[in-house]
Amino acid sequence: MPFRPGTFLRSRKLWSGAWLLAGLAGCVEPYAPDVINDPTTSYLVVDGFLNARGRTRIRLSRTTVLAADKATPLETGASLTIEGQQDGARYLLREIASGTYVSDSLRLDETQQYRLQISTQRNTAYASAFVPVLLTPPIDSVRWRSENDQAINISLDAHDETGQARYFRWQGTETWEIVPTHVPIIEYVNDTIRPIRVRYPRVCWTGQQVSSIRLADLTALSSSVVRDQLFHSLPILSKPLFSRYSLLVQQYAISKEEHQYWTTLKKNTESLGTLFDPQPVQLTGNVQSLTDPTEPVLGYVGAHSQTEKRIFISRSELRNSLRIASEYDGRCARLDTLSVYEAYLFKSPGIVPVGIIVGPFGISGYTWSIPTCIDCRRRGTDVRPSYWPKESF
Amino acid sequence: MKHLYSLLFLLSLLLLIGPRGYGQQLAPPAKTVTGDFTRVPFGQFVRELETQTDYRFYYDATAPPDSFRVSLAARALPLATVLQRVFEGTPYRFALTADGRAFITSGVSIEAELPGLFFRPTGTLAEGPVVAAPADELAPTATPGRSRYVTVAEYKVYEIGMGGGNGPATLAGHIRDVKTGEPVIGATIFSESPSVGTSTDQFGFYSLTLPAGRYTLQVRSVGSKNTRRQVILRGSGRLEIEVEEDITTLKEVVIEGEKDKNVSSTQMGLEKLDIKTIKQVPTAFGEADILRVVLTLPGVKSVGEGSTGLNVRGGATDQNLILFNDMTVYNPSHLFGFFSAFNPDMLQGVELYKSAMPAKYGGRLSSVLDITTREGNKKKFSGAGGIGPLTSRLTLEGPIIKEKSSFLIGARTSYSDWILRRLSDKKFRQSSAAFSDLSAHLTHQFSDRDAVYATGYYSSDRFRLASDTTYRYANKSASLKWRHNFSNQLYGVLTGAFSHYDYDITSEGNEVNSSRLKYSINQTSVRADFNYYPNPKHSIDFGVSSLLYNVSPGGLTPLSAGSLVVPNILDREQALESAVYVSDKMDVNQRLSVSVGLRYSLYNALGARTVYEYAPGESRSENTIIDTVSYGAGKVLATYHGPEYRVSARYSLSDNSSVKLSYNRTRQYITQLTNTASVSPADTWKLADNNIRPQVGDQVSVGYYRNFKSNTIETSVETYYKSLRDFVDYKGGAVLLLNRQIETDIINAEGKAYGVEVLVRKLTGKVNGWISYTYSRSLVRANAGTPADQINNGRYYASNFDKPHDVTLVGNYRFSRRFSTSLNFNYSTGRPITLPIAKYYAGNSLRVFYSDRNAYRVPDYLRADLALNIEGNHKVKKLAHSSWTVGVYNLTGRQNPYSIYFKSENGQIKGYKLSIFGRPIPTVTYNFKF
Numbered sequence A: 001m002p003f004r005p006g007t008f009l010r011s012r013k014l015w016s017g018a019w020l021l022a023g024l025a026g027c028v029e030p031y032a033p034d035v036i037n038d039p040t041t042s043y044l045v046v047d048g049f050l051n052a053r054g055r056t057r058i059r060l061s062r063t064t065v066l067a068a069d070k071a072t073p074l075e076t077g078a079s080l081t082i083e084g085q086q087d088g089a090r091y092l093l094r095e096i097a098s099g100t101y102v103s104d105s106l107r108l109d110e111t112q113q114y115r116l117q118i119s120t121q122r123n124t125a126y127a128s129a130f131v132p133v134l135l136t137p138p139i140d141s142v143r144w145r146s147e148n149d150q151a152i153n154i155s156l157d158a159h160d161e162t163g164q165a166r167y168f169r170w171q172g173t174e175t176w177e178i179v180p181t182h183v184p185i186i187e188y189v190n191d192t193i194r195p196i197r198v199r200y201p202r203v204c205w206t207g208q209q210v211s212s213i214r215l216a217d218l219t220a221l222s223s224s225v226v227r228d229q230l231f232h233s234l235p236i237l238s239k240p241l242f243s244r245y246s247l248l249v250q251q252y253a254i255s256k257e258e259h260q261y262w263t264t265l266k267k268n269t270e271s272l273g274t275l276f277d278p279q280p281v282q283l284t285g286n287v288q289s290l291t292d293p294t295e296p297v298l299g300y301v302g303a304h305s306q307t308e309k310r311i312f313i314s315r316s317e318l319r320n321s322l323r324i325a326s327e328y329d330g331r332c333a334r335l336d337t338l339s340v341y342e343a344y345l346f347k348s349p350g351i352v353p354v355g356i357i358v359g360p361f362g363i364s365g366y367t368w369s370i371p372t373c374i375d376c377r378r379r380g381t382d383v384r385p386s387y388w389p390k391e392s393f
Numbered sequence B: 001m002k003h004l005y006s007l008l009f010l011l012s013l014l015l016l017i018g019p020r021g022y023g024q025q026l027a028p029p030a031k032t033v034t035g036d037f038t039r040v041p042f043g044q045f046v047r048e049l050e051t052q053t054d055y056r057f058y059y060d061a062t063a064p065p066d067s068f069r070v071s072l073a074a075r076a077l078p079l080a081t082v083l084q085r086v087f088e089g090t091p092y093r094f095a096l097t098a099d100g101r102a103f104i105t106s107g108v109s110i111e112a113e114l115p116g117l118f119f120r121p122t123g124t125l126a127e128g129p130v131v132a133a134p135a136d137e138l139a140p141t142a143t144p145g146r147s148r149y150v151t152v153a154e155y156k157v158y159e160i161g162m163g164g165g166n167g168p169a170t171l172a173g174h175i176r177d178v179k180t181g182e183p184v185i186g187a188t189i190f191s192e193s194p195s196v197g198t199s200t201d202q203f204g205f206y207s208l209t210l211p212a213g214r215y216t217l218q219v220r221s222v223g224s225k226n227t228r229r230q231v232i233l234r235g236s237g238r239l240e241i242e243v244e245e246d247i248t249t250l251k252e253v254v255i256e257g258e259k260d261k262n263v264s265s266t267q268m269g270l271e272k273l274d275i276k277t278i279k280q281v282p283t284a285f286g287e288a289d290i291l292r293v294v295l296t297l298p299g300v301k302s303v304g305e306g307s308t309g310l311n312v313r314g315g316a317t318d319q320n321l322i323l324f325n326d327m328t329v330y331n332p333s334h335l336f337g338f339f340s341a342f343n344p345d346m347l348q349g350v351e352l353y354k355s356a357m358p359a360k361y362g363g364r365l366s367s368v369l370d371i372t373t374r375e376g377n378k379k380k381f382s383g384a385g386g387i388g389p390l391t392s393r394l395t396l397e398g399p400i401i402k403e404k405s406s407f408l409i410g411a412r413t414s415y416s417d418w419i420l421r422r423l424s425d426k427k428f429r430q431s432s433a434a435f436s437d438l439s440a441h442l443t444h445q446f447s448d449r450d451a452v453y454a455t456g457y458y459s460s461d462r463f464r465l466a467s468d469t470t471y472r473y474a475n476k477s478a479s480l481k482w483r484h485n486f487s488n489q490l491y492g493v494l495t496g497a498f499s500h501y502d503y504d505i506t507s508e509g510n511e512v513n514s515s516r517l518k519y520s521i522n523q524t525s526v527r528a529d530f531n532y533y534p535n536p537k538h539s540i541d542f543g544v545s546s547l548l549y550n551v552s553p554g555g556l557t558p559l560s561a562g563s564l565v566v567p568n569i570l571d572r573e574q575a576l577e578s579a580v581y582v583s584d585k586m587d588v589n590q591r592l593s594v595s596v597g598l599r600y601s602l603y604n605a606l607g608a609r610t611v612y613e614y615a616p617g618e619s620r621s622e623n624t625i626i627d628t629v630s631y632g633a634g635k636v637l638a639t640y641h642g643p644e645y646r647v648s649a650r651y652s653l654s655d656n657s658s659v660k661l662s663y664n665r666t667r668q669y670i671t672q673l674t675n676t677a678s679v680s681p682a683d684t685w686k687l688a689d690n691n692i693r694p695q696v697g698d699q700v701s702v703g704y705y706r707n708f709k710s711n712t713i714e715t716s717v718e719t720y721y722k723s724l725r726d727f728v729d730y731k732g733g734a735v736l737l738l739n740r741q742i743e744t745d746i747i748n749a750e751g752k753a754y755g756v757e758v759l760v761r762k763l764t765g766k767v768n769g770w771i772s773y774t775y776s777r778s779l780v781r782a783n784a785g786t787p788a789d790q791i792n793n794g795r796y797y798a799s800n801f802d803k804p805h806d807v808t809l810v811g812n813y814r815f816s817r818r819f820s821t822s823l824n825f826n827y828s829t830g831r832p833i834t835l836p837i838a839k840y841y842a843g844n845s846l847r848v849f850y851s852d853r854n855a856y857r858v859p860d861y862l863r864a865d866l867a868l869n870i871e872g873n874h875k876v877k878k879l880a881h882s883s884w885t886v887g888v889y890n891l892t893g894r895q896n897p898y899s900i901y902f903k904s905e906n907g908q909i910k911g912y913k914l915s916i917f918g919r920p921i922p923t924v925t926y927n928f929k930f
Helices: A005-009 A012-021 A256-268 A340-347 B002-021 B042-052 B079-087 B123-127 B148-155 B275-280 B290-294 B416-421
Strands: A027-030 A044-051 A053-062 A079-084 A090-097 A100-107 A113-119 A125-128 A131-134 A139-147 A151-159 A167-178 A186-189 A192-195 A204-209 A214-217 A225-235 A244-254 A287-289 A306-314 A336-339 A352-359 A362-369 B032-041 B056-059 B069-078 B092-096 B101-106 B157-160 B168-177 B188-191 B196-199 B205-211 B213-220 B227-233 B241-243 B270-274 B320-324 B347-353 B367-373 B382-387 B391-401 B405-414 B432-445 B450-464 B469-485 B490-507 B515-535 B538-558 B573-587 B592-606 B609-614 B625-631 B636-654 B657-668 B670-673 B684-687 B695-708 B713-730 B746-762 B767-781 B796-798 B805-814 B819-828 B836-842 B845-850 B861-871 B881-889 B899-905 B908-915 B921-929
Touching: A044 A113, A044 A125, A044 A287, A044 B836, A053 A079, A053 A090, A053 B836, A079 A100, A139 A244, A139 A306, A151 A244, A151 A306, A167 A225, A167 A256, A186 A340, A186 A352, A214 A225, A214 A256, A225 A244, A244 A256, A256 B845, A336 A340, A340 A362, B032 B042, B032 B079, B042 B056, B042 B069, B042 B079, B069 B079, B079 B092, B079 B101, B148 B227, B168 B227, B188 B205, B196 B205, B205 B213, B205 B515, B227 B241, B270 B275, B270 B290, B275 B290, B275 B347, B290 B347, B391 B432, B416 B432, B538 B684, B573 B684, B625 B636
Parallel strands: B056 B101, B157 B227, B168 B241, B320 B367
Antiparallel strands: A027 B908, A044 A053, A053 A100, A079 A090, A079 A113, A090 A100, A113 A125, A113 A131, A125 A287, A139 A151, A151 A225, A167 A204, A167 A214, A167 A244, A186 A192, A244 A306, A336 A362, A352 A362, B032 B069, B092 B101, B168 B205, B188 B196, B188 B213, B213 B227, B270 B347, B347 B367, B382 B391, B382 B921, B391 B405, B405 B432, B432 B450, B450 B469, B469 B490, B490 B515, B515 B538, B538 B573, B573 B592, B592 B636, B609 B625, B636 B657, B657 B695, B670 B684, B695 B713, B713 B746, B746 B767, B767 B796, B767 B805, B805 B819, B819 B861, B836 B845, B861 B881, B881 B921, B899 B908
């Protein structure tokens, strides 16, 4: 385990202690030299790869100033082309969503090199370096293991019989079910309570990309074998494992240069430049502006195929006694009540009736909750992913 | 012995009158006395005699004492008759000289008029090595402000050696402080015609070779009154010289002793500071701080306000050999660098070699910072101390065997813990910060030929600042030195030293993570150094040294049974660094003097250790390890060696100007691993091995020196160019602690540095001080190997401590002998920084885009400090001398950046600038000395 002094020393408290010793308070002031908040600093970011066996998907965006609180702006209206070096073949990409450009399903020739050409709306031309095509071997298996009932470690095996692939990168997408604790059996329509007709979904799905960069370098091995490579780890009591969890692992065989790019990116983004942090590195990639070669362009466009494998982890596969957190813990765990005379309050869209309370003389009141505790569509989608097993809900 | 004593006594008396009394015929002074005296105290009687006659009286104030009263009636009686009557039946005797002096002695009668052959050489004198007169001797009473002893010694003619040849003779001895018996270091002793001179070494020893004859030797030294000795040199011999401390100039920048050293010395790139200079520079916490004053010298910089890490002429902070009485100090600071870890009252002074490093020193590239303690008072018990807002210190010293051995012990401690606990903020009450240091120095003089010096040093720091993490670090060192004089021309010093530095960082916040990280380094060294003065034109130094390093590079261990931390302890590292050297300083002619030296160093990295081999042509990483080799204990796993050239020359253009040139090569086998801009207590030292090569540096330097107004104003312009090979820089995101493959994060870069240093220094007068301007660049290039090992695409970039412009003013104005003010002004370009300049989304996460490494700079640094020094009265005899220092640090309140950092707040990345001393800080310190 590498030990980072920065984590101790970065503590502002330490420095506040130092001021104190000086018998006075030190001062912290915002620091924003022109260069870091220069709105004209907006470099093109190219995110994606040339898919040797299938659709190429490239996302174009721009950098923003550090203080920006909005999402990074997308680069729309550009024209993108994949170009083969020897045969001069050109394949166009179409913009299917703002800033996202997709090609037809292609089969790139692994004996030649390809590059991506970009021409933006502003008529600036960019091109990535010509890169060889690498074919990614399949993932042999993806396995998970409970680590002392503390964490779930997901690891994978792969190998390349041809021995071509020496560097790998993996990416992953997590998806999990969201199951609301309470399901309303009544609804309030036309000033009256009645049995619910349009039920709330019993389950929704949400997910996220695995943000950490996972790489392997097999140059020290005599054959191209990845054995028990840890891909992802999540605390066993965390919400994604509450009901059913799935992870899709995507594997890419990459070149040495691309491996280097990702290695540096991985180190670079872990910390920010304080006095005690390691030196960060300026990292651009293999895309260049043809109009102005000094303009930095961010991103590395490699050419390779993609293989993937998905696993599922169900709650029933974990130990029963574990108290795994639900999305609906805390405020959503219990219901509030209203008496029958207060039913008119259900007119408010912020209050959702859930059930009835039956007393000795009939219905004495209603239980209720707020929409975010009831409607799982607030936290995900109720459209069942095509790959999701049918038997669950 | 009794015989010798009286002889010496007589001789000294003779010499008092020597210059005028001998060989001159003067008109006899008026010498009749008239008056009635009834039980008049003797002192009053003498004053009466002095008014009536032209005689001046010389006698010891205690003999005859004031209780000795005179009753006498005289009418125009000759003085001799009067005195005869007065002293009848008493042990007192008198003598009168032709030039109007009257000497009164107790018990011994003297002949004031001497036989003409008195100067005939006598065996007793020639053999006796010591000619120093006893201090409590008969002396003139009339010279104000001078001790009787010194005045006597100045008038006395010392006869050295036997024979009457004209061949060269070597005069050697020590220059010591008359009050404390401590050696005076760097004092110059010279004859004006012919112009031959030398200066004392660290033991106060000098050796001067002159043709036989009569000379007046001038003695000058920092902080002492100027004095002189008259000698008749007949053959080689010894002369011990004692000088007086100049108390009244306690707060003055006194470089008087080496008035023309700037121009005349061969040495260049040397900065000397004595403790008095150091004490007057205002500091943030009111306490004299040696490293902070060193930082005001041209060519010396640091990255941050609180940092005492020195960057000398574009070198890294680990390229300075910091010696404390020959012990290497690995961490010279307290409290993250806010204080330097040396008690100012212990110190004699400091020498900083920026170029033309003497061949004696090696092992670091950029500079040698040689800190020496005083020797301790050999004559009486005394002490000094100070009380400041954060720390207090006390130093005691005194003889163990009078005149032979002495001790000096100093301690300093902080009471910040006590302050922290009194604060209302809970965070601060949970904090603690304490440091202390202790040093002790013993000296014993066995004989004139042999002396032994022992020094011990301990400093420790402990912090816990509003967190559950405790930092602790400590230096422990000891040295033992034996000095032997083989002859007047040759002496040797055998030194054994041990240095230890360790730190640990303890984290005990939660049981699961509780752990302790430890690091330590031990250094054991033995060295023999010899100085040989074959003739006045040559001064030869030679010696051997050997140094054993033993490093424990880091270990993380769980602190409690419940901790889940996996123990991770790195292999120990060992290495042996040996060197031989010889250098000769020769005066080719009056104008040209040259110093040529060669040092050859040999380094062996030793087992037991496991080392890795990496695939050639690949960027080193855990994945490119192709072999793991284990070496047994004591087995050599890597060897490096090479010559280190040390050459310098001076050519005098005129009496007050000269040009100097120097070239030196240095090799460094140990590197401090720090990829942070400033020095942090978690930095480690790493030995060269088969993957990490030693650093090699070359420096060429040229300077022009000129003094004005009879050497009271010194000016100099020095330029230098330096190149460094295998300078250590780090890959982005390097992990330096507990890294078994540390070489995978290190880049062997190359560096170059160049600059011009302009200095104007006024040494004396009411206004004194210095002003310097430095233009310097320090650049690094990493363009070897794979692109992963390159930084900024292999172009040169500014190093972390590249600060091109620097202006420093240290000024002093003395209103009176008791009040003086000091002003300190510093401007420098801000240090380089790598800024995050944009953010973007890629690879499923928000990323930050950084500028080129060190492409931008933090805001410029500007600070002015003011201090007022108030001395107590200057009576020489009083219980304690005390002084107050009232100061304001950062007078303008400018918010100089200490640290610039960025943090993510609600998706925005914001930059902040932290300044520690962002407003004027007043301080008061009380110092005393007894």
